[in-house]
Amino acid sequence: MSFRGTTAVRRRPRKIAAITAGLAAGALILTGCAESQRGDSEGSADGSVNSTFIFAASSDPKSLDPAFASDGESFRVSRQIFEGLVGVEPGTADPAPLLAESWESSEDGLSYTFQLKDGVKFHDGTDFNAEAVCFNFDRWYNFEGLQQSESVAYYYGSLFRGFADSKDTAVYESCEAASDTEVTVNLAKPFAGFIAALSLPAFAMQSPTALQEFNADEIGGSEEAPVLSEYAQGHPVGTGPFKFDSWEVGQQIEVSAFADYWGEQGQVQKVIFRVIDDPQARRQSLESGDIDGYDLVAPADTKALADAGFKIVNRDPFTILYLGINQKNEALADPKVRQALAHAIDKEALVRQTLPEGTEVASQFIPPIVNGYNEDVKTYDYDPERARQLLEEAGHGDGLTLQFNYPTGVSRPYMPTPEQVFTNLSAQLEEVGITIEAQPDKWSPDYLDRVQATENHDIHLLGWTGDYNDTDNFVGVFFGHEKPEFGFNNPELFRALEEARQESVLEEQTPLYEQINADIAEFVPAIPLAHPAPSLAFAPRVVSYPASPVNDEVYNMVELSE
Numbered sequence: 001m002s003f004r005g006t007t008a009v010r011r012r013p014r015k016i017a018a019i020t021a022g023l024a025a026g027a028l029i030l031t032g033c034a035e036s037q038r039g040d041s042e043g044s045a046d047g048s049v050n051s052t053f054i055f056a057a058s059s060d061p062k063s064l065d066p067a068f069a070s071d072g073e074s075f076r077v078s079r080q081i082f083e084g085l086v087g088v089e090p091g092t093a094d095p096a097p098l099l100a101e102s103w104e105s106s107e108d109g110l111s112y113t114f115q116l117k118d119g120v121k122f123h124d125g126t127d128f129n130a131e132a133v134c135f136n137f138d139r140w141y142n143f144e145g146l147q148q149s150e151s152v153a154y155y156y157g158s159l160f161r162g163f164a165d166s167k168d169t170a171v172y173e174s175c176e177a178a179s180d181t182e183v184t185v186n187l188a189k190p191f192a193g194f195i196a197a198l199s200l201p202a203f204a205m206q207s208p209t210a211l212q213e214f215n216a217d218e219i220g221g222s223e224e225a226p227v228l229s230e231y232a233q234g235h236p237v238g239t240g241p242f243k244f245d246s247w248e249v250g251q252q253i254e255v256s257a258f259a260d261y262w263g264e265q266g267q268v269q270k271v272i273f274r275v276i277d278d279p280q281a282r283r284q285s286l287e288s289g290d291i292d293g294y295d296l297v298a299p300a301d302t303k304a305l306a307d308a309g310f311k312i313v314n315r316d317p318f319t320i321l322y323l324g325i326n327q328k329n330e331a332l333a334d335p336k337v338r339q340a341l342a343h344a345i346d347k348e349a350l351v352r353q354t355l356p357e358g359t360e361v362a363s364q365f366i367p368p369i370v371n372g373y374n375e376d377v378k379t380y381d382y383d384p385e386r387a388r389q390l391l392e393e394a395g396h397g398d399g400l401t402l403q404f405n406y407p408t409g410v411s412r413p414y415m416p417t418p419e420q421v422f423t424n425l426s427a428q429l430e431e432v433g434i435t436i437e438a439q440p441d442k443w444s445p446d447y448l449d450r451v452q453a454t455e456n457h458d459i460h461l462l463g464w465t466g467d468y469n470d471t472d473n474f475v476g477v478f479f480g481h482e483k484p485e486f487g488f489n490n491p492e493l494f495r496a497l498e499e500a501r502q503e504s505v506l507e508e509q510t511p512l513y514e515q516i517n518a519d520i521a522e523f524v525p526a527i528p529l530a531h532p533a534p535s536l537a538f539a540p541r542v543v544s545y546p547a548s549p550v551n552d553e554v555y556n557m558v559e560l561s562e
Helices: 025-038 072-081 130-141 154-160 208-213 230-234 279-288 299-307 335-344 347-354 384-393 418-431 443-453 475-479 491-502 506-523
Strands: 002-004 052-057 086-088 095-097 100-105 111-116 172-179 182-187 242-248 252-257 270-275 293-295 311-314 319-325 400-408 434-442 459-465 526-531 535-538 542-544
Touching (some): 052 279, 072 242, 072 270, 095 100, 111 130, 130 154, 130 172, 130 208, 230 242, 279 293, 279 535, 299 311, 319 335, 335 384, 400 418, 400 443, 418 434, 418 459, 434 443, 491 506
Parallel strands (some): 400 434
Antiparallel strands (some): 086 095, 100 111, 252 270
């Protein structure tokens, strides 16, 4: 594989995903209120706009060290501070050059040689070069003990399959710096999604100087409750357009423009991530002028905000919402029961009644734009009578009782309205003779612990926001190995997914994933429901926002009108 940039320096464009710029009279009044409630604000370099951009976060980040994070709020902040070798093409999920201007792979898919940008510096003045790249790769590879746990280094462990003390499974092997601007990464086994995976914030380049000075790898606590390092709490250092300023836990995080940034800085000179965990409070903060925007707008709020002059932006769907099924339940181990559940669900009604505009009904566990999407997979059309017949054939003609787990107090890109989705699906399942026992839990830590780490569940709501455009990032994550969430052991499926993951020739990989998606549809380990389209809302002064299906939104690309 080869991807060569067309210019010596690739700069992030400032105009992308433009939002309608017309301002209604009512919106102008709201903007005026915003200025009065925000207090004194910094002007831009030319004095034309208020250059402080305030975005409402739904929670604190898990970590300021992206290598030890896996949550969206951590990565939202990370993307401002850090950059990786690989980014994404604006407005898409496809990989594109960033700190690496180009790359080439060997024919066997085991070596990747990157040509790096010259003259780039980390925020602490450390040079970004090939030695820094190798330092980062070797750091991840040499994680040990608690650092390797899924709750800490989730992405490295999941995608690179092992560390220095588990060489038999590890994908990474070594890194060689040929010069300041040329580096080769060697793999122990092929990983077709390697380049795309490098666009993840978890694999961003960090300053070797800062990592060592602030003891980045000294974490404590336990796997259930890890304690952040000094670095991860207050000293993150990258090459991005913004440098870290402060973190008031539970309140806000501030970053400001890095004067020596290699690319185009843009209008925004300061970003404040204000922590507002309640969705209704986020909407009120936008309406009162205290913030410039927020994510995961409730579907019921989008029209009212648009009518009031605010701007609604929908991300292209790159998500999947599914009904999880635990086959440790003897009844659910019967494929006829799982098929009955699928036939009992009216996905069109579910989408229409509970999910945002732009949401697409799902037939499989990858969005249509991902390689291996199969138009011919078996589908289970809404057919309550067929569902009842299958239940009777499975010996449950007198009824079946299932616990239904769903989260409360949370809004996720793939699941903006979990309580409404639960209510809708419960009614549909009860229509065919299934008695539902509601099992609500708070999202963190109770819900995920129950459905992902224990066998104490029957059916549940969960989903995924794609991290990068590779099929393994969806079906491999879900069904690549035995998991408590689904409770099945299917070695044939596991082997097929591992084989497809290592096939680096796209023309040969595609039919492998098409067959895998067909097999998954027959097996029904879970039921794909929808590809929700998350919504964001902004104040009228936000002219352009770089909406991305994979949340790769860097605020030097935000354009403001006042």
